[in-house]
Amino acid sequence: MADLLNVNPTRGTLLRLKDELKGVRTRHDLLDRKREVLIQELMSRLEKAEDLEQESRDYFQAAHQAIQKARMRMGSDRIDWISLSPTVRFDVDVSARTIMGLKIPSVEIDIQPSDTPPYGVSDTSAALDEAREKWMDVLRFLADASDVFTSVWRLAMELRKTQRQVNALESTLIPRYRNTIRHIESRLEEEEREEIVIAKKVKEMGESR
Amino acid sequence: MSIFVIGDRDTVLGFRLVGAHGTPVKDKEAASAELEKALQNEDIQLLLITREWSDALRERIDRLKMDRLQPIVMEIPGKSVEPPERSLNQLVRRAIGINI
Numbered sequence: 001m002a003d004l005l006n007v008n009p010t011r012g013t014l015l016r017l018k019d020e021l022k023g024v025r026t027r028h029d030l031l032d033r034k035r036e037v038l039i040q041e042l043m044s045r046l047e048k049a050e051d052l053e054q055e056s057r058d059y060f061q062a063a064h065q066a067i068q069k070a071r072m073r074m075g076s077d078r079i080d081w082i083s084l085s086p087t088v089r090f091d092v093d094v095s096a097r098t099i100m101g102l103k104i105p106s107v108e109i110d111i112q113p114s115d116t117p118p119y120g121v122s123d124t125s126a127a128l129d130e131a132r133e134k135w136m137d138v139l140r141f142l143a144d145a146s147d148v149f150t151s152v153w154r155l156a157m158e159l160r161k162t163q164r165q166v167n168a169l170e171s172t173l174i175p176r177y178r179n180t181i182r183h184i185e186s187r188l189e190e191e192e193r194e195e196i197v198i199a200k201k202v203k204e205m206g207e208s209r
Numbered sequence: 210m211s212i213f214v215i216g217d218r219d220t221v222l223g224f225r226l227v228g229a230h231g232t233p234v235k236d237k238e239a240a241s242a243e244l245e246k247a248l249q250n251e252d253i254q255l256l257l258i259t260r261e262w263s264d265a266l267r268e269r270i271d272r273l274k275m276d277r278l279q280p281i282v283m284e285i286p287g288k289s290v291e292p293p294e295r296s297l298n299q300l301v302r303r304a305i306g307i308n309i
Contacts, residue, residue: 042301049297060286067223076222083225090228092212092254096278105278107255109212128226135223142212146255146283152297153274156304163304 003172005180009187017184021177028169031162034100038159041099042152049152052145059134059141066131073127087132088113090139094147102158104151109143111136211252213280215243216259217288224257231257237265244269248280256280259287 007013070079090111096103113136214224214231221231234240240262247256263270263284273282 039305042304046297046301053297057286063223064219064288067219067226071219071222076218079222080225083222083228087226088228090212094254094278094281103278105281107281109255131223132226135227138223139212139227139229142255142257142283142285146281149283149297150274150281152301156297156300157275159304 003176003179004183005176007180007184009184011188014181014184014188017177017181021174021181024169024173024177028166028174031166031169035159035162035166037100038102038155038162041104042155042159045148045152045155049148052141052148055141056145059138063131063134063138066127066134070125070127070131073125079128079131082128088136088139099155100158102154104154105147107143107147107150109139111139111143212255212257213247213250213253214257214259214285215240215247215262216257216285217261219288220259220285229257234262237262241266241269248273248277251279253280256282257285258282260284261287 005017007017067079088111090109093108093110095106095108097106098104212224212229214221214229215234216231218233221233224231232243234243240258244256244258244262244266247253258266258270270282270284274284
């Protein structure tokens, strides 16, 4: 037995189901359109995201090597103390636009390095300068990567959700409506035929009398 | 508007050098507590968490990445720069894959 909606097979139900199926189809079309837009947006960012993901490892690896070296030369406490008066100032600005109801961020990190290190020259070491330079690179990298990664993540998640909804409509709800409508139509036709037969019989009985 | 880092000692130290703030954490509970505290801070625009701890707090992190823009939550490689558990490529392929 095909998967049917649990309804009474009447003419009224038939009309109502046909109407509802129209609504379901519209919802399906909208979701399908949304799916297409999400794929487009995703694809347009994917290559950049993959490049950035590759770069990410290099930047962080270099930065970690540099900080380990600096820490070994100077000790964590000293670096911590120096970092209390940072040599860079930056400002993070996040804005968002909406794609198909999904908020997609755009991140700007405005980095302003100050010319003179605030700590005394005797405190500096090549290792520390190197570490600072490498972590600056990380910071610049994040300015590029944070919104791309976040956008791709969100688009992919939303796409998965939308895809599931489209699938559910296509594989379950729409066939269920169609089967039920077909079922009711054949039931109604059958009833109609029976009524004709009965009417004929009644008529015959009337004539033979 | 600032950047806040939750991670290992070296990661936090590195970011501090360039003016970001952060707290090094050593266990999941501390990471979770720092995360919730940072989320309350309206000055933080970008919240970075090393993969070691984002993996430990996976469900919460995934929700935040989806729902929050203030701050933006981002996973970064930690001291032992390991490849991400789920690369963007895999993620996207899985998202689109259902259709192909």
